[in-house]
Each structure stands twice: as structure tokens, then as C-alpha cells.
Amino acid sequence: MDKMPKWADIVLIPLISLLLAAFFSALVILAIGENPIEALKLMVDGALMRSSGWGYTLYYATNFIFTGLAVSVAFHARLFNIGGEGQAMLGGLGVALCCLYVPWPHWSLAILGASVGAALFGALWALIPAYLQAKRGSHIVITTIMFNFIAAAILNYVLVELLRPVGAMDPASAKFPDATHLPSFQDMFSTESNKMFRGAPANVTFFLALAASVFVWLLMWRTKLGYQIRAFGHSESGALYAGINPVRITVIAMLISGALAGMMSVNTTMGESERLILNSTEGAGFIGIAVALMGRNHPFGVLLAAILFGFLYQGGAELALWTSIPRELIVVIQALVILFTGALDNMVREPLEKLFIAMRRRNA
Amino acid sequence: MDFLTLLQVLDTSVRLATPLLLACLAGLYSERSGVVDIGLEGKMLAAAFFSAAVAFYSGSAWVGLLAGVGASVALAVIHGLASVTFRGNQLISGVAINFLAAGMTVLVAQSWFRQGGRTPPLEGDARFNPIELPFAIGPKDAEAAGKPLSQMISEAGPLQQFYSELISGHSSLVYLALLTVPLTWWLLFRTRFGLRLRAVGENPAAVDTAGVSVVWLRYAAVLICGVLCGVAGAYLSSALQAGFVKDMTAGRGFIALAALIFAKWRPVYALWACLLFGLFQALELRPDIIENVSGIKVQVQLLGALPYILTVVILAGFVGKAIPPKASAEPYIKER
Numbered sequence: 001m002d003k004m005p006k007w008a009d010i011v012l013i014p015l016i017s018l019l020l021a022a023f024f025s026a027l028v029i030l031a032i033g034e035n036p037i038e039a040l041k042l043m044v045d046g047a048l049m050r051s052s053g054w055g056y057t058l059y060y061a062t063n064f065i066f067t068g069l070a071v072s073v074a075f076h077a078r079l080f081n082i083g084g085e086g087q088a089m090l091g092g093l094g095v096a097l098c099c100l101y102v103p104w105p106h107w108s109l110a111i112l113g114a115s116v117g118a119a120l121f122g123a124l125w126a127l128i129p130a131y132l133q134a135k136r137g138s139h140i141v142i143t144t145i146m147f148n149f150i151a152a153a154i155l156n157y158v159l160v161e162l163l164r165p166v167g168a169m170d171p172a173s174a175k176f177p178d179a180t181h182l183p184s185f186q187d188m189f190s191t192e193s194n195k196m197f198r199g200a201p202a203n204v205t206f207f208l209a210l211a212a213s214v215f216v217w218l219l220m221w222r223t224k225l226g227y228q229i230r231a232f233g234h235s236e237s238g239a240l241y242a243g244i245n246p247v248r249i250t251v252i253a254m255l256i257s258g259a260l261a262g263m264m265s266v267n268t269t270m271g272e273s274e275r276l277i278l279n280s281t282e283g284a285g286f287i288g289i290a291v292a293l294m295g296r297n298h299p300f301g302v303l304l305a306a307i308l309f310g311f312l313y314q315g316g317a318e319l320a321l322w323t324s325i326p327r328e329l330i331v332v333i334q335a336l337v338i339l340f341t342g343a344l345d346n347m348v349r350e351p352l353e354k355l356f357i358a359m360r361r362r363n364a
Numbered sequence: 365m366d367f368l369t370l371l372q373v374l375d376t377s378v379r380l381a382t383p384l385l386l387a388c389l390a391g392l393y394s395e396r397s398g399v400v401d402i403g404l405e406g407k408m409l410a411a412a413f414f415s416a417a418v419a420f421y422s423g424s425a426w427v428g429l430l431a432g433v434g435a436s437v438a439l440a441v442i443h444g445l446a447s448v449t450f451r452g453n454q455l456i457s458g459v460a461i462n463f464l465a466a467g468m469t470v471l472v473a474q475s476w477f478r479q480g481g482r483t484p485p486l487e488g489d490a491r492f493n494p495i496e497l498p499f500a501i502g503p504k505d506a507e508a509a510g511k512p513l514s515q516m517i518s519e520a521g522p523l524q525q526f527y528s529e530l531i532s533g534h535s536s537l538v539y540l541a542l543l544t545v546p547l548t549w550w551l552l553f554r555t556r557f558g559l560r561l562r563a564v565g566e567n568p569a570a571v572d573t574a575g576v577s578v579v580w581l582r583y584a585a586v587l588i589c590g591v592l593c594g595v596a597g598a599y600l601s602s603a604l605q606a607g608f609v610k611d612m613t614a615g616r617g618f619i620a621l622a623a624l625i626f627a628k629w630r631p632v633y634a635l636w637a638c639l640l641f642g643l644f645q646a647l648e649l650r651p652d653i654i655e656n657v658s659g660i661k662v663q664v665q666l667l668g669a670l671p672y673i674l675t676v677v678i679l680a681g682f683v684g685k686a687i688p689p690k691a692s693a694e695p696y697i698k699e700r
Contacts, residue, residue, distance in 0.1 A: 028468070032475035080455055128676075138679035139688070141455050142625065145402065145618055146672040146679075153669035161663075289459055326474045326481065331467030335460045343446035343457030350450075 003353040010301075014294055014341060016348050021336035028332055034325055042322055043315025053314060055185050055200020060284075061310030062202070062267045065209040067288025068306050069216050070261035072297040076220060077253035078233040083129060083144025084261040085285025086151030087122040091262025092269045093158060094121030096276035099176040099269075100163075107204075110180040114270050115208065115263055122262015123255040125151060130254030134247040140254075148285075159278055173276040182271045203271035212260060213299040219256070220299075229253050261285060283331075290334050293342040309334070368518055371529040373646050373653060379534065379604060381642025382541045383408065383596045387620035388627070388634045389548050390592035395629060396552065397585030398565035398691035399447050402458035403439065404593055405617025406465030411436040411597025413469040416483040416608035417476060419490040425602050428490065432601075433594030439465065440590025448582045451695030462617075470610050481610040483601070492535035492603035500524075500532030535603040537595060544592070548631040561585055565689035568696040578696045596620075622675035628686050641671045 026036035047053045067084045074081035081087075094117035104110035129143035156171065163173040182204050185197035220226035232239040232249045240246060268280045287309055294308070295301030316330035340348070387404045394401040411432035419428025439461050446457035470481035477483055496502035501520060506513040517528055552558035564571045564581045572578050600616075601608045619641055626640075627633035647654055648667040655661050678686050 028471065032471055080453075082455070082459065132676070132680050136679075136681050138676070138681070141402070142621070143676055143679060146622065146676050149615060149618065149672045150669045150676075153665040153672075157663055157665040160665075286459070286463070289456070293456070324474065324478075326470055328467040328470035328474075328481070331463050332471060333467075335463035335467060338456060338463065339442070339446070339460035343452040343454075343460055344450055346450040346452055347445075 004356045008352060008356065010296055010298075013345070013348055013352065014296060014301075016352075017340035017345070018294070018337065020340045020348070021333060024336050025329070025333045029325065029329070032325070034323060039319055039323065039325060042318055043311070046318025046321075047311045047314035051196045052198045052200045053318075055197035055202040056314040056317070057202075057307065057310040058185070058206050059200065059202040059267070059272065059310070060313040061306045062206045062209045062271075063264050063284040064287050064291045064306035064309045065213060065303060066260050066264035066267070067284050068291030068295060068302040069212055069288075069299060070257045070259075070264075070285075071288040071292035072295065072299070072302055073216060073220070073229070073260065074253055074257040075292055075297050076226075076233045077229045077249060078236075079130075079133070079250065079253060079257075080141050081126065081144055081254065081257045081261075082141055082289065083126065083147050083151075083258075083285070084264075084288045085281055085283065086144070086148035087125045087258040087261035088264045088281045088285045089148075089151045089155050090125040091118035091122040092265035092276050092280050093155060094118045094262060095265045095269045096163065096173050096176075099180045100173065104177070104179050107180060107182055111182060111204065111208070111266065111270065114180070114266050118262040118265050119259035120262070122265075123259040125262070126254040126258025127251065130251045130258075133254075134250035156278065159276065163276065171278050175275045176270065180270060181274065184271075201272040203267070205267040205271045208263070208266065210303075212263065213303050216260070217299040225252065261288065287334060290338045290341075294337060367522060368525060368529070369653065371525060373643070373650060375530050375533075376646035376649065377639060377642040378530070378538065379642075380645040381638045382534075382538045383600050383604065383616055384620045384623055384641055385541045385635060385638040386537075386544065386592050386596035386599065387617055388623045388638050389544055389631060390589040390596065391621055391624045392548065392627075392629060392631060392634060393561070393585045393592070394589040395624065395692060396565045396689055397561050397582045398568060398689055398694065398696070399443070399582055399586055400454045400458070400693040401443065401586075401589060402455060402621060403443055403461035403465075403617075404589075404620050405613050405615070406458075406462035407436040407439045407590060407593035408597040408600065408617050409462075409469055409611070409613045410439055410465040411594040412601040412612055413473060413483070413597075413608045415594075415598035416486060416601035417473070419486055419602050420483055420607075423488070423490050425486075425490055425492045425598075428602055429595065429598040432598035433591050436594030436597060437587060437590035440586050440593070444583050444586040447695065448579055448586070451697065454693050454695075466611060469608070473608065473610070483608040486602055486606045490602065491606055492537055492599070494533045495536055495539070497527075497532035499527070501528040502533060535599070537599045537603050540595070541599070542635075545631050545635045552631065557584075562689075565691055568691050572696070572698065578698075582696075593617075619671050622671050625675050625686050625688075626671075626678055629689065644668075644670050 029036040029039050047057045070084050071081055095114045098114045098117035102113060129140050129147055132138040132143055133140040159171040164171055165174045185200060185202040189196040228244045228249055232244055236246060264284060269276055273280060291302055291305040291309055294305035312330050312333055316327050319325045320327040387408055391401050391404050414435035415428040415432025418431035419425050443457050443461055446452040447454040473481045501516050503513055506516045509516060517525055560571060560576050560581055564578055568578045600612055623634060623637040623641055626637040644667050648664050651662060651664050
């Protein structure tokens with residue numbers, strides 16, 4: 001018998017962890033001499049009370065859905081893919097090559113092609129750490145960290161030496177052709193009389209991210225491969241006795257994870273900047289860790305957590321604009337969420353488990 | 365390349381290797397006890413900020429150092445709580461600590477100094493200034509002779525050049541870091557504490573059965589790690605540079621982690637690994653030197669990525685396999 005009812009595990013623990021993170025964030029805001037309630041109000045106003053605010057919130061959320069799904073798929077196989085950042089960087093390169101060198105007739109085909117390019121490059125960047133983990137026992141956390149730095153060096157080299165147009169100063173590729181322009185929410189939802197999502201970068205990639213969530217759910221809970229990945233994550237020896245090949249599962253789980261992380265770049269590189277720039281990922285690969293932890297590795301949870309972090313990101317930008325609180329507040333909140341929902345999970349879980357056992361005893 | 369240029373590159377290597385070495389040894393204590401620490405970067409960053417900030421207010425680099433160590437140890441306690449007391453995921457805790465430091469340093473810097481996440485520049489005693497060893501040619505000798513220092517050194521004999529340029533003229537923390545290497549070796553391999561520390565990273569159950577507290581040993585290791593990361597951070601902001609700037613560790617915590625794997629969790633190897641990676645960083649600043657010597661134009665990006673590439677190669681086990689302590693990253697559960 002479980003120590004706790006399922007709802008407590010899925011809803012109560014993340015909620016308590018989130019409240020703890022919020023409480024400490026409020027303390028931090030107080031400590032630097034600002035009012036946390038005012039700050040929250042500003043964040044809500046800027047991120048949720050206007051359609052353009054939502055346009056930014058959902059744009060960030062799109063990134064975090066992809067990276068969150070990437071981390072969660074690897075987590076299911078008990079692999080900690082901390083390399084989402086590097087995989088997304090390389091994914092951006094895939095997007096750029098697809099957009100620059102293939103003459104797409106229409107954006108709908110371009111987004112498919114770019115997605116394949118991004119997924120392919122992201123997956124390839126995850127392949128080497130996955131292979132080394134599966135075959136040679138090199139710890140995947142360390143290799144993926146190293147691969148983040150190597151990816152940054154490669155991207156730097158490619159942008160400075162190869163893709164930068166002649167005469168341009170900043171390390172960025174040429175602008176993508178107009179045919180690859182993705183419809184933004186403003187293009188899609190505005191009417192003549194009512195402009196919606198004015199100037200916001202949210203674009204059609206958001207729906208791609210939703211589709212990816214559904215895909216991950218189907219994959220993990222409705223296919224044999226998903227079952228094998230989860231079984232492998234639960235017990236490697238158990239999976240081995242059931243005839244599941246650990247090398248195959250490790251590599252496949254990481255390939256899917258890398259592909260999802262890479263696809264994040266469709267949103268940033270194709271949907272927003274429309275050219276490949278340095279640091280287009282902006283740490284979204286790491287936020288995927290917080291999102292996956294908060295979302296309890298379930299696509300629906302990841303979706304909610306991604307929207308929450310999208311709100312924090314846009315709200316944080318508003319705060320930086322109107323108060324003296326720098327954007328880095330979001331990094332602190334992100335750290336606290338990772339700390340409480342991930343590392344200090346037992347701190348919340350153990351007292352709750354004791355509480356539920358005590359309650360059950362009294363009822364029995 | 366002449367002898368003096370070589371010495372200058374090596375001199376820069378030593379200065380850049382110092383924070384790597386301190387952080388690497390910090391990680392060594394922690395990982396030898398079975399607590400994986402990918403939060404070296406964050407602890408260094410927090411220490412870099414708080415040491416620079418307090419050094420600025422107090423005017424003393426040593427008081428700053430204490431503050432930096434304090435900040436780093438505070439983060440180490442969080443890591444200890446997460447990984448030892450609450451038996452959480454040590455990797456996730458490390459990630460959280462890195463972000464916590466990255467965010468908090470800028471937040472506090474902005475709140476205290478309002479200079480866009482940096483501290484004001486440090487001057488005089490607020491910095492760790494170079495120490496001139498006896499008989500070395502230093503700025504004072506140059507002043508007395510009325511000649512520029514560079515000219516004095518280039519006119520000296522090769523032995524004096526070696527001594528004055530490479531051995532002398534570093535800040536006290538550089539010599540301290542170098543002394544930490546034999547000290548760590550002695551502590552780990554010649555004392556009872558060291559034996560127990562290594563044992564707890566390999567087989568905590570055996571240590572527990574022998575009646576020694578696993579929790580206490582691991583906390584001790586995590587705290588030593590915090591102290592050393594603190595010194596590394598203080599060195600960055602008040603010796604290598606004069607003040608804190610946002611994200612000034614720039615991945616050094618991860619290079620230190622790479623050096624630790626490269627050194628196969630051994631203190632003396634750690635020294636060589638860090639000097640090698642320090643050399644890469646020094647050459648990254650002077651790509652013209654490689655071009656002059658070898659005639660090949662080497663991409664600076666390649667030099668920057670070289671420590672990471674080498675670590676992956678070592679981890680892959682193609683060149684001498686790196687085997688971590690057996691109980692790494694596994695929380696110890698006394699009774700089920």
C-alpha cells in the first residue's frame with residue numbers, strides 16, 4: 001500500500017514546494033528593500049492582464065515546454081539530461097541551415113523542415129553522451145555539461161567564421177528568407193478593429209509545442225517503447241531480466257530528449273529572431289530542469305509548469321522595467337523551485353507521509 | 365618564441381590555474397566522501413561577490429576573504445542538507461545552488477551598489493597584492509634603478525628571469541593554493557580522517573559498521589569544499605581581478621570539475637590538470653603565440669573547449685579510464 005494517496009503526491013507536494021519557493025522569494029524581495037506584494041501585482045499586470053503580455057508569456061512557455069519535455073523524457077529513463085542548453089544551441093544551427101539553404105515555398109513546409117533539422121541536430125548532440133553512458137559508463141551528467149560548453153564553442157566558431165555575412169560586425173547569421181516567416185499570434189488572432197498580441201513574439205510554434213506534449217504523452221504511456229523507457233527507469237536490473245536492452249533504451253531516450261530540446265530553437269530562431277544569434281537559448285535548457293521537476297515529469301504538468309515559468313519570465317522583465325529589481329530575480333526563483341521540488345523533496349515528503357500514516361491509523 | 369615570452373605565458377597560466385586548483389581540490393574532498401558537487405561554480409561565484417563587496421566596505425582583502433568563505437560555506441550547508449540530511453538528488457541540488465548564486469549575487473550587488481550587478485573597483489589593501497619574494501626583481505628595484513620593470517627583467521640572466529617572472533610576484537593566495545595540494549594529499553592519505561573520508565565515498569555501510577558517523581564525515585567534506593570554493597572565489601574577485609562582475613566565474617567551476625575527473629580524484633594529478641587547463645586559458649588570451657611557434661592558426665574557440673573535450677575523452681575511457689568513488693551521488697540510508 002502507498003504511504004500517501006496519489007493526489008497528495010501529484011498536487012500537494014509540488015504545491016507546498018512552490019509555496020516554500022514563493023515564500024523565500026518574497027523574503028529575498030523584502031531583503032533588497034522592495035515590496036513583494038507590489039512586485040507580484042506588477043508581474044501579473046505585465047504578464048497576464050494584457051494580450052501582449054500573454055504573447056510574451058506563451059512565447060517563453062513554448063521554449064520551456066520543449067526543454068521541460070526533453071528533461072522529463074530522460075528522467076523517465078532515470079537519465080539526468082543537463083545538456084538541453086547545448087542541444088538547443090545545436091538545434092538552432094539545424095534551423096538556421098534549413099532556413100538559409102533550402103528554398104521553402106511556404107512557411108508551413110518550412111516549419112516542418114526546420115523542426116526536422118532542429119530535432120536532428122539536437123538528437124545528434126545528445127547521441128554521443130548517450131552512447132558513452134550506455135557503452136562506456138561515462139556519467140551522462142558530466143558529459144552533457146561538457147557538451148554544453150563544447151556546443152557554445154562550436155556555435156561561436158560557426159557564427160563568427162562561417163555563417164556571418166561578409167562585412168557584418170555582430171556574430172549572427174544572415175536574416176532568413178521571408179518565406180520562412182512564421183505567423184505570430186498577432187498575425188493569427190488580430191482583426192481589423194481589434195489588434196491582439198501587439199508586438200509579442202508568440203507564434204505558431206506554440207501549437208507545435210502542444211503537439212509535442214501530446215506526442216510525449218502517447219509515447220510514454222501508450223506505446224511499448226514508452227513502457228520500456230519507464231521500466232528501465234524504475235529498475236535497470238528488472239528491465240534487463242524482462243529482455244529490455246539497456247543500451248538501446250538509453251540511446252533512444254536521449255535521442256528523443258535531445259530532439260525535443262533542439263526543437264525549442266524553432267521558436268526562438270525561426271519564430272522570433274529570424275536569424276541565428278549567439279545565446280538564443282538564454283538558459284531555457286536549464287529551466288527545463290525546473291519545469292520537469294515541477295511538472296512531475298508528466299506532459300500536462302510540464303505544460304502547466306512551463307506556463308508558470310513563462311509568466312515568471314515575462315513578469316520578471318516587467319519588474320526590471322518598472323522597478324529596481326533586476327531580471328535575475330527570476331533566476332533566484334528558478335533556483336528555489338529546483339531546490340524545493342528537486343533536491344529537498346524529502347524535506348516536504350517525509351513529514352507529509354508521516355502525517356498521512358498517522359491519519360490512516362486514527363481512522364482504522 | 366623567446367624564453368621570456370614563454371615565462372610570461374607560464375606566469376599567466378599559474379595565475380589562471382589557481383582558482384581552478386582551489387575549486388578542484390574543493391570538489392575532491394566532497395566527491396571523495398561520496399557527495400557529488402556540480403555546485404562548485406555557484407559557491408565560487410557567491411564567494412567572489414561577497415568577498416569583493418566586504419573588501420570594498422572594510423578596505424581589507426582578508427576580511428573580504430572571510431565573508432566570501434562564509435557565503436560559500438552557507439551554500440555548502442544547503443548542499444549538505446539536501447544531499448546528506450534529506451538524501452535528495454545531489455546533482456539537482458548542485459544545479460539549484462549554481463542558479464541561486466547566479467541570481468543572488470546580481471540581486472544583492474544591484475541592491476548594494478547600483479552599478480549593474482558589479483562592485484566598485486577594489487584598490488590598495490582591499491585587494492590581494494603581489495608578493496615579492498626575496499632576491500626577485502620587482503617594481504621597487506625598478507624604481508630604484510630608474511628603469512622600467514620589463515627592461516630590468518629582460519636584462520637579467522635566465523635563472524633570475526625564471527625566478528622573478530614565474531616564481532615571484534603572485535598574490536599570497538596563489539602560494540596558499542599550491543600549499544593546499546601537499547596538505548590535501550597528507551590529509552587524505554596519511555591521516556585517520558582521510559582514510560575514513562575515502563572509505564565513506566567507497567563503502568559508507570562499512571564505515572557505519574565500524575562505528576564512525578557517515579553523516580558527520582560527509583558534512584565535514586562538504587564544509588571543507590565550501591571553504592576552498594570560498595577562497596577560490598575571493599581570489600577571482602580580489603586578486604585576479606579588482607572587483608566583482610556578473611557571472612565572473614565564467615564556467616571555471618565546471619572546468620575544475622573537468623580537472624577533477626582528468627586527475628582521477630587525486631590531489632597531485634589535480635595540480636597538473638589545473639596547470640594544463642590554466643595554460644589553455646592563458647593561450648586563449650594569446651592566440652598569436654601558438655601561431656608564431658607552430659605556424660598554424662588555432663581557433664580560440666577550440667582552445668576554450670579543449671578542457672571539456674579532453675574530459676569527455678578521458679571519461680569515455682579511451683585514454684586511461686577515470687573511475688569515480690564508488691558511492692558517488694548515492695545517499696546513505698542507515699536503516700530501511
